[in-house]
Amino acid sequence: xxxxxxxxxxxxxxxxxxxxxxxxxxxxxxxxxxxxxxxxxxxxxxxxxxxxxxxxxxxxxxxxxxxxxxxxxxxxxxxxxxxxxxxxxxxxxxxxxxxxxxxxxxxxxxxxxxxxxxxxxxxxxxxxxxxxxxxxxxxxxxxxxxxxxxxxxxxxxxxxxxxxxxxxxxxxxxxx
Numbered sequence: 001x002x003x004x005x006x007x008x009x010x011x012x013x014x015x016x017x018x019x020x021x022x023x024x025x026x027x028x029x030x031x032x033x034x035x036x037x038x039x040x041x042x043x044x045x046x047x048x049x050x051x052x053x054x055x056x057x058x059x060x061x062x063x064x065x066x067x068x069x070x071x072x073x074x075x076x077x078x079x080x081x082x083x084x085x086x087x088x089x090x091x092x093x094x095x096x097x098x099x100x101x102x103x104x105x106x107x108x109x110x111x112x113x114x115x116x117x118x119x120x121x122x123x124x125x126x127x128x129x130x131x132x133x134x135x136x137x138x139x140x141x142x143x144x145x146x147x148x149x150x151x152x153x154x155x156x157x158x159x160x161x162x163x164x165x166x167x168x169x170x171x172x173x174x175x176x
Contacts, residue, residue: 008072015063027056030073033166037077041084051087055080071140078137121168126161129154 014022031052038055039048059076122130125147132138132146144154 030076034076034080038080051080051083054083122161122164126157129157130161133158
């Protein structure tokens with residue numbers, strides 16, 4: 001087990017036990033990046049804040065059931081995407097469908113609101129990895145197999161892409 005995997009496992013155990021410092025650390029570590037992802041989808045600060053709060057609440061509730069299969073941030077992004085999709089569906093047809101499964105990842109759903117523009121500035125290989133993981137919902141293992149890369153190469157590309165996306169979001173937020 002790598003140091004990162006070990007640290008994430010320790011964090012999960014602390015979160016499962018209700019450790020307030022771990023919860024605070026999780027929020028401090030991921031809220032800004034997650035807010036940026038959510039804001040790009042909804043284009044409303046009040047909606048993004050509400051969805052961010054709902055995402056953390058749902059993720060902390062689901063942490064008891066979560067297995068060590070995906071990166072914690074990946075799970076949080078997927079949870080936020082599901083919440084946004086469900087809210088968009090509710091706004092579109094005017095009715096909430098309790099107990100329904102989250103909508104399947106649909107790149108067309110986000111194409112018109114700037115979500116895909118997050119990856120436009122990346123080189124092709126990093127952009128493809130980000131799209132496969134965060135838009136198509138593939139696991140890192142699936143992406144590695146599909147692109148004929150090692151798991152470490154996929155992780156490195158994804159890490160570099162997320163750093164670049166974060167820097168771009170920081171620049172854009174200073175402009176806005």
